Amino acid sequence: MPAESLGTLVGEDVQSLIQKLGAPARKDSSAYGYTWFIYNFDLNHYVQAGVLNNKVVTLYAIGNAVNTAPFKIGLSIDQYHKINSIQAQVPINIKDNSYQFELTEEDILYRPLINVGDIHAQLYIDRFTGNLSSVRFIDGETLVKHQPYEMIYRGEIIKPQEIQDSEWRKIEVGAELQILDITNVIRTRHKRVRLHWDESTAEVAYAHSKEMKEANYFAHISEKYGSLSDRLDAGNVFYQLAGENIAAHYTDAPAVVEGWLNSKGHRESLLNVEFTHLGVGVYNKYYTQNFIK
Numbered sequence: 001m002p003a004e005s006l007g008t009l010v011g012e013d014v015q016s017l018i019q020k021l022g023a024p025a026r027k028d029s030s031a032y033g034y035t036w037f038i039y040n041f042d043l044n045h046y047v048q049a050g051v052l053n054n055k056v057v058t059l060y061a062i063g064n065a066v067n068t069a070p071f072k073i074g075l076s077i078d079q080y081h082k083i084n085s086i087q088a089q090v091p092i093n094i095k096d097n098s099y100q101f102e103l104t105e106e107d108i109l110y111r112p113l114i115n116v117g118d119i120h121a122q123l124y125i126d127r128f129t130g131n132l133s134s135v136r137f138i139d140g141e142t143l144v145k146h147q148p149y150e151m152i153y154r155g156e157i158i159k160p161q162e163i164q165d166s167e168w169r170k171i172e173v174g175a176e177l178q179i180l181d182i183t184n185v186i187r188t189r190h191k192r193v194r195l196h197w198d199e200s201t202a203e204v205a206y207a208h209s210k211e212m213k214e215a216n217y218f219a220h221i222s223e224k225y226g227s228l229s230d231r232l233d234a235g236n237v238f239y240q241l242a243g244e245n246i247a248a249h250y251t252d253a254p255a256v257v258e259g260w261l262n263s264k265g266h267r268e269s270l271l272n273v274e275f276t277h278l279g280v281g282v283y284n285k286y287y288t289q290n291f292i293k
Helices: 014-021 077-083 105-110 140-146 165-189 199-215 228-234 253-261 264-270
Strands: 026-029 035-039 047-052 055-061 089-094 097-102 113-116 119-126 131-138 150-154 242-248 277-283 286-292
Touching (some): 014 047, 055 140, 105 119, 119 140, 119 253, 131 140, 131 253, 165 199, 165 286, 199 242, 199 286, 228 242
Antiparallel strands (some): 026 035, 097 150, 242 286
């Protein structure tokens, strides 16, 4: 990996991260034990780095100007297929344990996993442009904790520590803010105005995510609270136009926003030129994104 790539920070100590990028704008909890260091000062350089036990274990980059060599955000994926052999099976050995990720055809096309030296890179491809949208550099142990693909293994499986109820809300709030940040990176990339946070709308979104999880359903219409417009009206949200994206069981905020970007209807909401404000509600791993004008 080129020395100037931010991917080289994975495996380094937190002092190296701060020396390279400075102090973060904020720190968010994650569901995997590490703390996200969020660098959102300039959306063109947007990065979030996961730090565990004083070491960088993962780094997600989506800003257009971030150095993600040997990959380049915005470049056609066809260029990578010419120089990289993207495999359907990716083996990882950690101590006495063996793991193998099994990528589907869909994964290979839009979410390939590539070995880069001693670490790995997940590439998020925009299916509508064919260009690289973002990169997640990640070490083997953290990748196994995430399990973003089908996985077979021999030995012991590595799992994140169980999350206490008191810790979940910190994780959820961090994910909500990351979804706002990443949404605005994508909107800026597509020449759309940034969205402003709306707390009342976020409360409506959170209530919907919570209800979907607790009532064990997944839909825009709640039998108890009705449609999005019903829920916004009940929350005393003033709006002229509204839209909603929902998702469940994604690894984290970067994964869910990239998932929405690659779905036609969700993408239209993300990039709608008329929306001005956004409220996000995350409950456990249920996600609701409410847009308003």
